[in-house]
Amino acid sequence: MTRILFALALLLPVAAVAQSAGKITVEAPWARASAGTTGAAYLTVKNAGDAEDRLVAVSTPAAAKAEIHTTTMEGDVMKMRPVDAVPVAAHGTAELKPGGLHVMLMELKAPLKQGDTIPLTLKFEKAGDVPVTVAVQGVGAAGPGSMGNMPMGNMPMGNTGSAPMGNMPMGNTSPAPMGNMPMGNTGR
Numbered sequence: 001m002t003r004i005l006f007a008l009a010l011l012l013p014v015a016a017v018a019q020s021a022g023k024i025t026v027e028a029p030w031a032r033a034s035a036g037t038t039g040a041a042y043l044t045v046k047n048a049g050d051a052e053d054r055l056v057a058v059s060t061p062a063a064a065k066a067e068i069h070t071t072t073m074e075g076d077v078m079k080m081r082p083v084d085a086v087p088v089a090a091h092g093t094a095e096l097k098p099g100g101l102h103v104m105l106m107e108l109k110a111p112l113k114q115g116d117t118i119p120l121t122l123k124f125e126k127a128g129d130v131p132v133t134v135a136v137q138g139v140g141a142a143g144p145g146s147m148g149n150m151p152m153g154n155m156p157m158g159n160t161g162s163a164p165m166g167n168m169p170m171g172n173t174s175p176a177p178m179g180n181m182p183m184g185n186t187g188r
């Protein structure tokens with residue numbers, strides 16, 4: 001635990017840096033450490049302008065291919081597919097985060113290791129190129145640092161286990177002190 005906190009403390013100054021061009025600011029770009037040659041990077045884009053801008057391309061010297069992907073659920077299977085662009089509304093924010101939009105890094109020249117940084121260039125339709133530095137976090141990281149762990153998945157559907165609902169107030173034969181049930185009112 002101490003080691004993890006120490007690592008986060010080292011990384012926070014990197015993750016906190018916002019990089020901008022024109023009306024576009026990119027905050028907290030980060031990636032998860034990767035086991036192989038495929039990785040994903042996440043970040044938040046803020047548009048201070050009065051017009052929509054669009055993230056239209058990504059590139060990095062750290063990987064042979066980089067694409068913008070979205071994540072969708074088909075049944076309980078998570079699927080990813082490339083998207084052409086990510087719109088960022090005027091005075092709006094677009095978030096690339098685990099379980100949603102992300103920068104897919106394919107054919108990495110080396111696996112991403114915690115503590116590394118990689119350069120990434122985001123190309124916007126209006127603001128042009130925004131170079132950022134991506135901080136590589138641990139394999140289990142859920143955010144750029146202090147955001148905590150968001151439990152995705154875990155939908156309470158199709159739960160066939162023991163349902164602890166019990167105690168339905170049906171056939172209650174005890175003297176119920178509930179009173180005023182507006183049902184079967186025969187008294188008045």
Ligand SMILES: [Cu+2]
Nearest residue numbers: 069080102104
């Ligand atoms: Cu992907």
